[in-house]
Amino acid sequence: MEKFKSGLNIISQTSPLGFKYGEDCFGPEIENRKLKDIRKSLMDINCDGPDIVYSIAMDVGKKEHYQKLKEQHLLFGIVTYAKGKLGKEPIRSQGHIHKKSTYGQGWSTPEVYQIWSGKAVIYMQEYADDNPGKCYAVFAEVGDIIIVPPEWAHATISADVETPLTFGAWCDLEYGFEYDKIRAHNGLAWFPLILDTGELTWVGNDNYEKSTLIIKSPNNYDEFGIEEKKSIYKQYEENNDLFLFVPKPYLKKEIWRNFIP
Ligand SMILES: O=P(O)(O)OC[C@H]1O[C@](O)(CO)[C@@H](O)[C@@H]1O
Numbered sequence: 358m359e360k361f362k363s364g365l366n367i368i369s370q371t372s373p374l375g376f377k378y379g380e381d382c383f384g385p386e387i388e389n390r391k392l393k394d395i396r397k398s399l400m401d402i403n404c405d406g407p408d409i410v411y412s413i414a415m416d417v418g419k420k421e422h423y424q425k426l427k428e429q430h431l432l433f434g435i436v437t438y439a440k441g442k443l444g445k446e447p448i449r450s451q452g453h454i455h456k457k458s459t460y461g462q463g464w465s466t467p468e469v470y471q472i473w474s475g476k477a478v479i480y481m482q483e484y485a486d487d488n489p490g491k492c493y494a495v496f497a498e499v500g501d502i503i504i505v506p507p508e509w510a511h512a513t514i515s516a517d518v519e520t521p522l523t524f525g526a527w528c529d530l531e532y533g534f535e536y537d538k539i540r541a542h543n544g545l546a547w548f549p550l551i552l553d554t555g556e557l558t559w560v561g562n563d564n565y566e567k568s569t570l571i572i573k574s575p576n577n578y579d580e581f582g583i584e585e586k587k588s589i590y591k592q593y594e595e596n597n598d599l600f601l602f603v604p605k606p607y608l609k610k611e612i613w614r615n616f617i618p
Contacts, residue, residue, distance in 0.1 A: 361473050361499045364588035367417060369437040369474065369523040374412040376435060384417035384435075392443065395451035397540045398512070400548040400560065404444025411438040411450060415532065418590070425597060430460050430530040430604035433590060437523040438475070438515045445550050447557065448522070452512035452545045454485060456533035464606040465507040466529035467613075471589045472497050475522035478557065479503045481511035481618060482546050482568070485538035489546035489565050494572045495618050500586040503575045506616045507606045510539055514549050516557055527589060527600045546570075573618075580612055 366379025375387045389409045396402040415434040418426055426432065438448045455465045470479060477497045483490025489510075495503050496516065505511045515522035539545060542564040549557050559570055577585050582599060584592060592599055602609040 362588055363473050363525055364590035364594065365417065365419065365525070367435065369435075369521070371440075371521055374409050374437060374439060376412070376414050376417075376437065378417070381419055381421070382417060383420050383423055384414050388413045388415070390450070398451040398544040399443060399446055400544065400550070401444045401446065404446060406443035406448070407439040407441055409439060410443070410448060411436055415528070422594070427530065429597065429601060431600060432528045432530045432532060433525060434528050434532075435473075435523065435525045436513070438521055440515070440519060440521045442518060442551055447518070447549050447551050448515040449549065450513045451536065452510060452539045453534035453536050454508060454510045454538070455529070456535055458529050458531060458604065460531060461529065461605055462607050466532070467507050467603055467606055468505045468511075469527040469583070469589055469600060469603060470497070470503045470505070470513070470524050471526070472499050472501050473523040473525055474499060475520040476516040477522050477524060478514040478516050478549065479505065479511060479618070480514055480545060480547065480549070481505050481509045483509055485510040485542065485545075487566050489568050492546050492568050492570045493618050494547070494549075494559065494570055495575055496572065497575055501575050502578060502583060502585065502589060503618060504578060504581070505618065506613050510545060512545055514557075518551060518555055525590065527593070527603045529604045576617055581609070
């Protein structure tokens with residue numbers, strides 16, 4: 358299958374899990390998320406699985422954009438996931454809420470994902486209180502773009518056991534993650550499980566009030582001026598102001614009110 362044109366000369370690697378930066382790109386040492394780090398958010402906290410579940414590189418990009426990205430308080434992050442399973446659960450992130458940003462006038466900041474390889478479900482719920490509010494499982498394939506709104510608790514799930522999931526995402530420069538309310542409920546309101554057929558199914562988390570899970574594919578994001586399927590890094594190159602709502606969520610405050618991902 359043709360490789361997705363991410364717009365960056367950065368290659369994901371499987372062993373060890375991580376990334377290789379091209380000469381024209383910058384990027385940090387990767388940060389590994391180990392199974393021991395994420396057990397509190399899994400349905401089976403004693404499950405077997407790969408020691409390193411995903412590798413994160415926050416703040417990557419073309420060297421020619423380094424200064425501009427800092428001035429705009431923007432950060433591009435990339436994450437690549439191990440293949441396989443976590444017991445009966447898919448490979449997945451632990452789930453978090455983005456911290457409130459002083460630069461963003463006290464708003465929690467959104468995130469704009471794009472899938473580079475594999476298949477993903479971006480799971481998101483409005484709140485991490487006993488009542489989780491609206492809960493969505495957004496299924497996404499290579500090239501698909503998904504926006505997680507400010508304040509929503511969310512996790513990224515690999516929906517294909519055989520193919521490692523890799524994605525890129527526009528984030529706030531001073532990103533930060535809150536885990537406490539999610540861990541206090543032993544995870545998010547819905548747990549994905551992998552059936553023997555390889556299909557995903559969902560089990561409600563009894564530590565939350567009853568909720569309805571809406572399973573869907575990504576919306577288009579015309580109201581943000583974002584083109585479907587086209588590299589979100591390339592779209593940034595063509596219009597440096599396109600993702601300013603990420604560090605400044607209040608620029609789109611009307612849209613967040615009744616947002617459907
Ligand atoms: O929740 P964790 O394990 O800290 O994962 C952090 C990573 O998850 C993401 O927010 C994607 O959901 C990345 O942008 C970020 O680096």
